[in-house]
Amino acid sequence: MRPFGETIPLSQAQALIEGALGPIDRTERVPLAEASGRVLAQDVVSDVDVPPFARAAMDGYAVRAADTRGATRDQPKQLACVEKVFTGQVATRRVGSGECMEIATGAPMPPGADAVIMVEETDMGAMGGAGGAVRLFASVEPGQNVGRQGADIKTGQTVLRTGDVLNASRVGALAALGITGVEAYAKPRVAILSTGNEIVDPGRPLAPGHIYDINRFTVAAVMAEHGGVPVPYRTAADTLDDLSRAVDQCLQDDLLVFSGGSSVGERDLILDVIAAKGTVLFHGIALKPGKPTAFGLVNGKPVFGLPGYPASCLTNAYLLVVPALRTMARLPPREVRSTRLPLAQRVNSVPGRHQIYTVRLVNGEAAPAFKASGDITSMSQADGYIEIPADVSALEKGALVEVKLF
Amino acid sequence: MRPFGETIPLSQAQALIEGALGPIDRTERVPLAEASGRVLAQDVVSDVDVPPFARAAMDGYAVRAADTRGATRDQPKQLACVEKVFTGQVATRRVGSGECMEIATGAPMPPGADAVIMVEETDMGAMGGAGGAVRLFASVEPGQNVGRQGADIKTGQTVLRTGDVLNASRVGALAALGITGVEAYAKPRVAILSTGNEIVDPGRPLAPGHIYDINRFTVAAVMAEHGGVPVPYRTAADTLDDLSRAVDQCLQDDLLVFSGGSSVGERDLILDVIAAKGTVLFHGIALKPGKPTAFGLVNGKPVFGLPGYPASCLTNAYLLVVPALRTMARLPPREVRSTRLPLAQRVNSVPGRHQIYTVRLVNGEAAPAFKASGDITSMSQADGYIEIPADVSALEKGALVEVKLF
Numbered sequence: 001m002r003p004f005g006e007t008i009p010l011s012q013a014q015a016l017i018e019g020a021l022g023p024i025d026r027t028e029r030v031p032l033a034e035a036s037g038r039v040l041a042q043d044v045v046s047d048v049d050v051p052p053f054a055r056a057a058m059d060g061y062a063v064r065a066a067d068t069r070g071a072t073r074d075q076p077k078q079l080a081c082v083e084k085v086f087t088g089q090v091a092t093r094r095v096g097s098g099e100c101m102e103i104a105t106g107a108p109m110p111p112g113a114d115a116v117i118m119v120e121e122t123d124m125g126a127m128g129g130a131g132g133a134v135r136l137f138a139s140v141e142p143g144q145n146v147g148r149q150g151a152d153i154k155t156g157q158t159v160l161r162t163g164d165v166l167n168a169s170r171v172g173a174l175a176a177l178g179i180t181g182v183e184a185y186a187k188p189r190v191a192i193l194s195t196g197n198e199i200v201d202p203g204r205p206l207a208p209g210h211i212y213d214i215n216r217f218t219v220a221a222v223m224a225e226h227g228g229v230p231v232p233y234r235t236a237a238d239t240l241d242d243l244s245r246a247v248d249q250c251l252q253d254d255l256l257v258f259s260g261g262s263s264v265g266e267r268d269l270i271l272d273v274i275a276a277k278g279t280v281l282f283h284g285i286a287l288k289p290g291k292p293t294a295f296g297l298v299n300g301k302p303v304f305g306l307p308g309y310p311a312s313c314l315t316n317a318y319l320l321v322v323p324a325l326r327t328m329a330r331l332p333p334r335e336v337r338s339t340r341l342p343l344a345q346r347v348n349s350v351p352g353r354h355q356i357y358t359v360r361l362v363n364g365e366a367a368p369a370f371k372a373s374g375d376i377t378s379m380s381q382a383d384g385y386i387e388i389p390a391d392v393s394a395l396e397k398g399a400l401v402e403v404k405l406f
Numbered sequence: 407m408r409p410f411g412e413t414i415p416l417s418q419a420q421a422l423i424e425g426a427l428g429p430i431d432r433t434e435r436v437p438l439a440e441a442s443g444r445v446l447a448q449d450v451v452s453d454v455d456v457p458p459f460a461r462a463a464m465d466g467y468a469v470r471a472a473d474t475r476g477a478t479r480d481q482p483k484q485l486a487c488v489e490k491v492f493t494g495q496v497a498t499r500r501v502g503s504g505e506c507m508e509i510a511t512g513a514p515m516p517p518g519a520d521a522v523i524m525v526e527e528t529d530m531g532a533m534g535g536a537g538g539a540v541r542l543f544a545s546v547e548p549g550q551n552v553g554r555q556g557a558d559i560k561t562g563q564t565v566l567r568t569g570d571v572l573n574a575s576r577v578g579a580l581a582a583l584g585i586t587g588v589e590a591y592a593k594p595r596v597a598i599l600s601t602g603n604e605i606v607d608p609g610r611p612l613a614p615g616h617i618y619d620i621n622r623f624t625v626a627a628v629m630a631e632h633g634g635v636p637v638p639y640r641t642a643a644d645t646l647d648d649l650s651r652a653v654d655q656c657l658q659d660d661l662l663v664f665s666g667g668s669s670v671g672e673r674d675l676i677l678d679v680i681a682a683k684g685t686v687l688f689h690g691i692a693l694k695p696g697k698p699t700a701f702g703l704v705n706g707k708p709v710f711g712l713p714g715y716p717a718s719c720l721t722n723a724y725l726l727v728v729p730a731l732r733t734m735a736r737l738p739p740r741e742v743r744s745t746r747l748p749l750a751q752r753v754n755s756v757p758g759r760h761q762i763y764t765v766r767l768v769n770g771e772a773a774p775a776f777k778a779s780g781d782i783t784s785m786s787q788a789d790g791y792i793e794i795p796a797d798v799s800a801l802e803k804g805a806l807v808e809v810k811l812f
Contacts, residue, residue, distance in 0.1 A: 088603030169785035197494030
């Protein structure tokens with residue numbers, strides 16, 4: 001057995017990771033309907049005006065504003081309605097002096113007209129519609145209730161830029177241009193692999209001494225949530241050959257996340273494999289849970305060796321892998337919601353190790369949920385966690401703590 | 407043209423919607439790898455212990471605790487190492503008095519042993535491993551560094567309940583049981599349909615007076631983000647027949663979201679179609695943008711008629727449709743992040759209408775981003791929005807406002 005050397009502080013581990021990786025450059029064409037959440041890999045410059053024509057912003061009558069001057073409810077003006085313009089249609093003639101056209105919101109302004117008077121400020125004669133007389137109870141200014149051509153987006157305007165993260169409204173701005181897709185940065189492919197002779201796939205019978213694979217599922221869920229494409233691999237056995245083959249296979253992906261095999265047992269070989277094929281940047285963090293985490297580079301690809309214990313593995317997936325993935329995916333840092341609450345009971349912490357301590361929210365207090373690093377229910381039954389710095393050995397009952405919510 | 411009747415306050419519209427719909431009951435089998443984010447439709451009771459056996463929580467030596475009593479660095483105890491137990495293996499014999507077995511984290515405890523002493527507190531003789539002598543520099547208590555059988559999850563324990571929303575750690579708890587999938591509530595299918603003769607699919611040429619479809623894409627993105635399955639339909643023309651057929655088609659889905667055709671023009675027919683086939687619950691909200699929104703029930707299915715203008719449509723998708731969808735999907739209310747900032751300039755608001763006013767964050771201030779209801783860039787270039795109540799006609803420059811972030 002090979003005991004740990006020195007562990008490094010969490011902050012140093014985080015800095016080493018951030019220093020070792022960067023955004024990936026691969027891009028792909030993404031249809032508009034799948035573009036929300038993606039990161040643009042191109043500037044989008046409009047080659048059209050939006051709207052492509054001046055249009056009515058209200059249901060009412062397209063008029064020459066000058067013809068409405070002085071109109072009030074007591075002293076209405078009257079215009080001849082010469083045509084109706086619906087959306088999707090264009091007027092067949094000009095609006096002349098003393099004339100108007102009934103117009104629907106969104107319909108193109110007829111030539112000659114320069115304003116729209118709302119239907120609520122008009123009254124149509126008995127004949128109604130085209131051919132009838134319309135009384136106006138208010139005046140309008142030129143341009144009033146008209147959406148100008150290009151008011152939303154002008155030809156030549158840069159609508160969105162490389163690196164912009166698309167959301168619903170930005171997808172809408174792209175749709176306004178009539179384009180069917182955009183060039184986006186590829187989502188990093190994250191190879192996920194559990195190691196260990198004891199690890200069994202779900203749905204199979206458990207031999208004595210064996211347990212079901214948890215980490216493949218938790219890590220995949222976290223990666224998918226933070227902009228990655230999880231690529232699960234077959235569990236590798238605890239032999240140098242098997243692990244070495246597994247790493248080679250996974251190098252087609254962008255980021256490698258192994259779990260298990262990162263501690264100090266004789267068969268904890270992931271470290272040897274990283275060292276043999278590339279560079280180990282650290283092994284062992286002053287962190288609980290999550291101490292036996294290794295990180296390195298193989299062929300320039302970041303490789304995480306996370307602890308095999310489910311709570312440790314998932315903690316470090318959140319603390320270390322998510323920021324790395326988001327950097328590679330060009331996404332902004334994860335937003336963690338948090339709330340300040342009193343501790344429901346005293347919590348001890350191992351001196352010298354930064355502790356991630358899971359809690360439940362019970363009656364407005366933060367109650368311990370942490371059981372053991374091997375226990376997935378430490379996290380699945382928790383609402384969030386508190387962090388206890390390495391130099392703090394205990395937090396008293398009632399102490400106000402910042403609970404970061406899952 | 408048919409002017410609006412009375413508009414109703416936003417809060418009343420929200421109450422009418424919430425009162426008219428409920429969670430959907432359809433369920434489906436979901437593989438574990440796709441279960442994160444889904445809502446459980448079954449209680450999950452464990453039929454196994456997790457871990458299924460007592461196991462070492464540390465790399466070290468499995469011992470009988472009594473044999474270690476009194477061991478210190480100055481006065482070590484010595485035990486005979488009789489076997490090695492790796493993970494995935496079981497010991498072939500008992501640990502007798504004066505004996506120990508080398509054991510890896512996660513390996514099953516051999517019979518006879520009741521504690522594990524960490525490797526760091528031991529020293530192996532020159533012979534090493536099985537057959538050698540091991541010196542212990544500390545004592546351990548019974549149970550120390552041992553993960554008890556069932557300590558994480560006990561047979562018969564209810565691990566998760568109907569209605570629980572799955573996340574990574576909860577998927578992990580399911581994986582621990584060895585199950586391959588769960589029964590989850592189906593995601594509500596949201597029929598999305600833009601209406602209007604002027605609406606053109608992306609990638610096609612624009613005839614005069616025509617514009618590209620925006621709302622289908624923005625609404626779909628929002629629905630997908632909040633637990634729905636967007637089901638886009640072909641744009642419907644502004645005829646009663648076409649709209650009526652479209653509604654019939656969409657009734658196979660759980661929630662219908664139409665845009666356009668909800669105002670007061672002669673061809674704004676969605677209201678007539680809802681009234682003919684079911685019940686209109688409201689038409690017209692004292693809201694800007696987003697006044698001409700209709701809501702009703704057809705065959706018990708909620709039907710939204712959103713405004714055709716992109717900013718109005720998207721605003722009401724967030725304000726009205728998202729809460730409805732999340733209720734139907736059994737998801738908790740959307741969490742809106744917000745920040746308090748001073749207004750960069752005076753903002754006027756239409757009296758009597760609750761205003762949603764989009765803003766950008768510029769130098770620590772909230773600067774207006776709102777242009778017009780028809781302008782998608784009102785939202786795509788905004789960072790969030792402020793709400794101005796119906797009875798407030800202006801907010802002064804420098805006023806502290808709550809910016810709700812997109």
